[in-house]
Structures are given as C-alpha cells and as structure tokens.
Amino acid sequence: MASLPLPIPAITSPHASKPHDAPVPAPRPAASSVHAVLASLSQHAHAHDDALHDAFALVARAEGQPSPAAAVSVGPEVYASLLQCCVAAGSLRAGRQVHAALVKRGPYYSRNAYVGTKLAVFYARCGALADAERAFEALPERDRNAFAWAAVIGLWSRAGLHARALDGFAAMLGAGVPADNFVVPTVLKACAGLGLFRAGRAVHGYAWKAGIAECVYVMSSLVDFYGKCGQVEDARGVFDAMPERTVVSWNSMLMAYIHNSRIDEAVELFYEMRVEGVLPTRVSVVSLLSASAELEAVDEGRQGHAVAVSSGLEIDVILGSSMINFYCKVGLVEAAEAVFEQMEERDIVTWNLMIAGYFQDGQVDKAFDACRRMLETNLKFDCVTLASIIMACVKSCSMMVGTAAHGYAVRNDLDSDRAVACGLIDLYASTGRIEHARRVFNAMSQRDLVLWKVMISTYADRGMSSEALKLLDHMQLEGMSPTAACWDSVISAFLRNGQFEDALEVFKQMLLTRTRPNLRTWSLLISGLSKTGMHQEFTKVAC
C-alpha cells in the first residue's frame, strides 16, 4: 500500500503543515457528521486506499481544531469507525497508527469498551495474533461481548490453534456470554481440526437450542464439519435441510463427498449446482479438479478447466496448482506444463507438483531443469521436493544424486521428515546398503508406524528375517503396536527362508497382541505352510 499522509496522532493536518499548498482551507466538517461519513466510508472502503485516505483526512481536519469542544466532538466512536475503515482496507499499518493515536489521547479513548472491541477485531481480521490477544486481554471481562469473543476465537481457529479456540469458547460460555451464529462456525472448524466429532455434534445441539441452527453460515459450517469427520450422511442431511444455500454451502458439500472418497457423488453435485444456476467459484472448480484427479476422470477435469475459463475465474496459484495436479494425475503432462508456464505466481506446491509430474512421466531432464528454475526463483526445496527427487533416484538407481539429496536434507533439517526418511531408506536398501538405511532410521527421533513398517520390510524383503523380528520386538518395547502389515512382513520373510516354525511362532505372537490378521496374513500362511505338513499346528493356532 502506498504511504498514507497520516496526520494521526499529530494535531495538525497535512494541509495545515503546508498552508501554501492549501490556499483555500478545507472547511471543518460538522462534528456530528464525521462519524456518519466514516461509517459510510468504511462500507465502501474495501481495500481502496483512497477511501482510507479520505477517512484519515476527515478526522485530521476535525481534530485539527484548537477548541476543546471540537476535540471532545471527535469521540472514541470516531476512532472506532476509523478502525473499521482500516479493516475494510486491510491496512494493518494504518490501524496501528489509529491505535497509537488512541493511546496518545488518553485512557478515556484507549480504555473505551467499544473502541477496545474494534481494536481486537481489527487486529484479528488483519491476522496479527499477538496484538489481537493483547487488545482482547486489555478489555475488562464485562466488556468482552460475543463480537469480541468471536473475533479472537476465530483468529485462533484460523491460525490452526484449535485447542486454544475451544478453550476460548468454553471461557466465553463460562463468562455467561451466549454463543451466536458468528462464533459457532469458527468453533466447528476447531472441532473438525481436532477430529472432535462429539464436541462438534454438541455444538450443533447448542445451535438448535440457541435458535441459530438455521443460519446459512452455521449450516454451511456444519456441512463442512460433518464432512471432515467422515459423516457424509449427516453433512447431506444438513445440506438438504438448508432453507437457503450459498455457493459456500455447495462447495462444502462437494468437499464432504471428496474427502470421503465419494467422488461420483461430488461430480454429480457439481452438475446439480450448475443446473440450479449457482455460479461456481474457484473453490468449486478446485474441488471438481481434485475429484477428477482422484477418479482419473479426464472429461470432468477438463470440463472443470473449461468452466474456470468460461466463468472468467482468475487462475491463481491454488486453482492453477489444482489443474497441474489433475493433468499430471491423468498423464497429460503437456497440458499441466501449459498451465504451469502461464501462471503468474507459483509457490512451492506448484513447483513440487510440476517436478513430481515430470518425474512420474519419466521426463527426468525436465524435472531437474524445473528444480534448477525453482532454486533460481529463490525458493528452496522442501521435504516434498526432496521426497520426489529421492523417489526418482530409487527408480533410476542414481546413487550420486540420491546422496546429494541426502546431504541437502541434512543441511536443511529436512531429514526428519517421514517421506524423506522412507525414501532414503529405500534408496540405500535398493543398492544393498542396509546399514546406511538403518542409520537413516536410527537418526529419526519421531518414528511412526509407517517408518517402522518400512524398516521392518526392508529387512524382511531381503530375507533378513531375524533382523526384521528383532525390530518388531524393539518396536513393541517402545510402546508401538505393530500393524498387521508389519507382522505380515516378518512372517513372509520366515516363510520364504523355509523357517516355518518361526513363522508360526510369530503368528502366535501376533494373535497374542490381539492384532487381527488380515486376508494377506491368512493367504501367506496357508500357501506357505500347505506343503510342510504343519496343517495341524497351524489349525490349532488359528482356531
């Protein structure tokens, strides 16, 4: 934003400081009209610097009067309106200056409840977490209304601080402030983020009792919440019951289907939406593209692209990336490339998608060329880039590049990422350097089930059955419960080595840990033991 000639907290206006520039001084606005004009400006200020500029000038002129009466007439509510203008224009810098002016004017201004609320909301909307918290905490408890609570809880939930958002919600209710339709959507977002289905359902019940369950914002959030919790039918139930729908309601339902792998229904809903005359937004198209990518539905995805173009949607970094993802998934790498080259802005995700697309298509040179171009734009590789480079090295057995990637990972603290570590384990194991692979595994401070499984099957796949078993025991000593897939790996290693009794012994242990054998386990054992004359033992164990 261009530098604003902000006169606040100065008492003089820019005109007053250079009187020769303003031969005809602007008349002082009638005190009563300042507030009304600001309110109207804030409505139209949407990111228009001009409106913000006018608002500041107006206050400056009103403030610039030497008479005490004029100063009093510029009351706290004027500053609140000014903050509203800053919110509308999205200017953190301008709002900070208003804050400074308030402090300078004294406690009558800075401790005003209305202004304090606006200040907290202003900082929250600008995403200034610490400032918003401070402004909120500065409000006396009795002045914290639903509006202020909603602003700060929403800020936490948007920042991904879900637990904090829920604590805030509990505190809000504890303080006797009833929840309204503004705070409920952000609380539902926090519940979905934490996977707290029961809590979210309780919020739904609360919304009913509070009479806000029919609000379109609340209902759209409920659709989203139920979808994220895997309750597609509940999501659809809310969606069908909506007295009115916005495009966000449709998009939430679309995503509910997609997140739950009900892609056909998502595609159908997209068409239904068009039939209803609802104009798709970027989010709708992104959803359709994501469904098409997963389904490898070439026609639908292409249509998504066409809809985006015909609707005049700006192909921003997210929409463009979704297109690249779709085209790469269906093997139309050239189409992905065309989108990629046309994009004005690309971020790390865009680059990673294009790089992975080239690698998967076997266009290794282009992939590395894209890596180089990416570094030239001052972006660094992240764990996704590296995982995809390492994967390509495993495929092509390029130990040299793989080792370089390992070095890059270590230097940039990316070697603790699971996908990178799994890739490296594979890389070293594929060239027989099992001890290198083990070193990568040992260096991981956080080992999840997948990592254990990878290391165990690395041993198992190479017939190192006792090493695999040792690791399986080790895993349990560390308090992890091996999945059926881990047990399968070890059992199959013993079977392949002809160590049938050991295989059966491992199977016994598996049953003791109450891990349910899956189809693979059974077929492994049945075909492995069928020729050994060990049916009886097997039957005894199995039954």
Added chain:
DNA sequence: GTGCGAGTAC
C-alpha cells in the same frame, strides 16, 4: 462469520 492445491505406505 462459513469453503480450496502437493508426497508410494498411516
């Protein structure tokens, strides 16, 4: 005030 894109394995 509600909705969005990436990794072989979860």
